[in-house]
Amino acid sequence: MSASFERGYNVLKEMIDAPIASYLSSCVRCGMCASACLFFTETGNPKYTPIHKIEPLRKVWRREYTLIGKLASWLGLAKPLTNEDLANWQELLYDSCTLCGRCSMVCPVGNDIAYMVRKSREGMAISGHAPAGVVAATQRTIEIGSPMGVRLPAVKVQIKHLEQETGLEVPLDKEGAEYMVLLSSMEIINFPEYLSAIARIFHQAGKSWTICSEAFEATNSGIQIGVGDLAREILMRIVDGAEKLKVRTVISPECGHAFTALRWDGPNLIGRPYAFKVQHILEVLDELRIAGKLKTEGFEEARLTYHDPCQIARRGGVVEQPRNLLKMVAKDFVEMSDAGAMNWCCGGGGGVSANTDADEIRLKAFKRKKAQLDELGPVTLVTACANCRIVMEEGLEQYQMDVPVVGLTETIAAHLALSPQITPPLPNPLPLAGEGTIALSPSGRELAGEQPGEREKP
Numbered sequence: 292m293s294a295s296f297e298r299g300y301n302v303l304k305e306m307i308d309a310p311i312a313s314y315l316s317s318c319v320r321c322g323m324c325a326s327a328c329l330f331f332t333e334t335g336n337p338k339y340t341p342i343h344k345i346e347p348l349r350k351v352w353r354r355e356y357t358l359i360g361k362l363a364s365w366l367g368l369a370k371p372l373t374n375e376d377l378a379n380w381q382e383l384l385y386d387s388c389t390l391c392g393r394c395s396m397v398c399p400v401g402n403d404i405a406y407m408v409r410k411s412r413e414g415m416a417i418s419g420h421a422p423a424g425v426v427a428a429t430q431r432t433i434e435i436g437s438p439m440g441v442r443l444p445a446v447k448v449q450i451k452h453l454e455q456e457t458g459l460e461v462p463l464d465k466e467g468a469e470y471m472v473l474l475s476s477m478e479i480i481n482f483p484e485y486l487s488a489i490a491r492i493f494h495q496a497g498k499s500w501t502i503c504s505e506a507f508e509a510t511n512s513g514i515q516i517g518v519g520d521l522a523r524e525i526l527m528r529i530v531d532g533a534e535k536l537k538v539r540t541v542i543s544p545e546c547g548h549a550f551t552a553l554r555w556d557g558p559n560l561i562g563r564p565y566a567f568k569v570q571h572i573l574e575v576l577d578e579l580r581i582a583g584k585l586k587t588e589g590f591e592e593a594r595l596t597y598h599d600p601c602q603i604a605r606r607g608g609v610v611e612q613p614r615n616l617l618k619m620v621a622k623d624f625v626e627m628s629d630a631g632a633m634n635w636c637c638g639g640g641g642g643v644s645a646n647t648d649a650d651e652i653r654l655k656a657f658k659r660k661k662a663q664l665d666e667l668g669p670v671t672l673v674t675a676c677a678n679c680r681i682v683m684e685e686g687l688e689q690y691q692m693d694v695p696v697v698g699l700t701e702t703i704a705a706h707l708a709l710s711p712q713i714t715p716p717l718p719n720p721l722p723l724a725g726e727g728t729i730a731l732s733p734s735g736r737e738l739a740g741e742q743p744g745e746r747e748k749p
């Protein structure tokens with residue numbers, strides 16, 4: 292038994308808490324979770340059945356914590372978990388699970404399979420069975436502060452562009468601001484229109500806000516790779532930054548996993564409540580709308596639909612807010628089938644988009660989103676997660692579908708009722724893939740000649 296396997300085995304054993312023990316003992320093997328998982332539905336391969344993905348964890352539970360398992364192992368009747376098993380399960384626990392939680396919604400006995408996948412990843416990562424792309428993204432986050440290697444100078448370049456474009460100030464390290472805005476590196480590199488939208492919206496609303504130079508990155512690769520200690524270290528940068536600046540609310544950006552990590556996992560990871568509130572940007576915008584501080588004019592000509600990011604809608608409960616906001620600017624809004632809490636994943640969350648081993652299965656899984664869009668006819672796809680946006684752009688390109696994808700915050704900002712001080716929005720309120728972006732390399736240098744479909748990925 293190798294030392295790394297032994298460590299991984301012991302971590303799996305430690306991860307089995309009371310909820311996991313109850314989930315494993317209550318599974319009735321009905322297979323209903325299979326029909327909820329896009330990796331199963333789009334391949335028909337039973338190995339992608341969600342409960343099968345956590346088989347290593349189940350084996351450890353049975354052997355270590357059940358009388359029958361202990362007896363079977365003592366009599367030599369049960370095969371022990373091996374390092375080879377873990378190597379074989381890497382594909383199932385990382386490449387073909389986005390932690391979307393759809394399977395957990397349909398399980399008749401209430402098993403949270405996504406939670407068990409997340410816990411299984413702890414043992415996988417410690418035993419050396421995490422994909423290279425996810426390991427590299429996590430290392431960059433620890434060493435540089437961002438999974439895509441974005442440093443503060445790159446953010447400052449974007450701020451300079453934005454200030455020139457809008458004539459508005461982007462406050463850096465402003466103590467006592469009401470809001471601290473976080474960004475995902477995906478936004479900094481591929482969608483600078485998000486920050487521009489924030490500056491315009493807060494200017495109109497008359498709200499004070501800031502970016503923290505020591506904690507601007509929202510993405511938590513520690514959650515995606517499945518190592519609690521790293522997740523805590525990454526999270527503490529935000530907590531320290533927000534508490535140092537004494538901000539009232541930290542805003543999670545258009546990124547699904549950042550919201551889960553900060554809003555739901557965070558206080559448990561650090562073992563105490565925050566001294567600030569955490570909201571997703573859509574929650575903040577909807578509050579501004581209710582308070583009459585978000586005023587728009589005009590409507591989108593295009594027919595719009597909305598892709599609910601799993602971590603924001605299903606796992607995060609932010610379902611009504613995007614619809615309230617879309618009503619402000621959409622003349623023709625149409626829902627996809629299964630919209631809302633049961634929406635289908637884009638196929639690239641949970642670290643899947645950072646994992647090149649998963650490219651083939653991810654594009655196969657995208658057939659589910661394709662089917663949802665095909666039902667609607669010509670449409671513009673709005674979403675609120677930069678990772679979903681990149682993944683869907685790639686999927687649409689793969690299947691040669693002409694569907695523009697845009698962020699909700701920038702769509703709202705494109706219709707702000709203008710105050711005289713603000714430079715009008717860019718001429719095309721709904722840029723197509725690759726248009727209207729400052730393309731930055733991970734080192735923050737501008738890239739020349741970026742083409743649609745050549746987005747930077749972690």
Ligand code: SF4
Nearest residue numbers: 318319321322324398
């Ligand atoms: S749906 Fe629930 S009970 Fe049925 S096989 Fe899956 S985990 Fe087990």
Ligand code: SF4
Nearest residue numbers: 328388389391392394
């Ligand atoms: S969390 Fe989502 S991707 Fe993972 S097994 Fe469940 S349904 Fe499939």
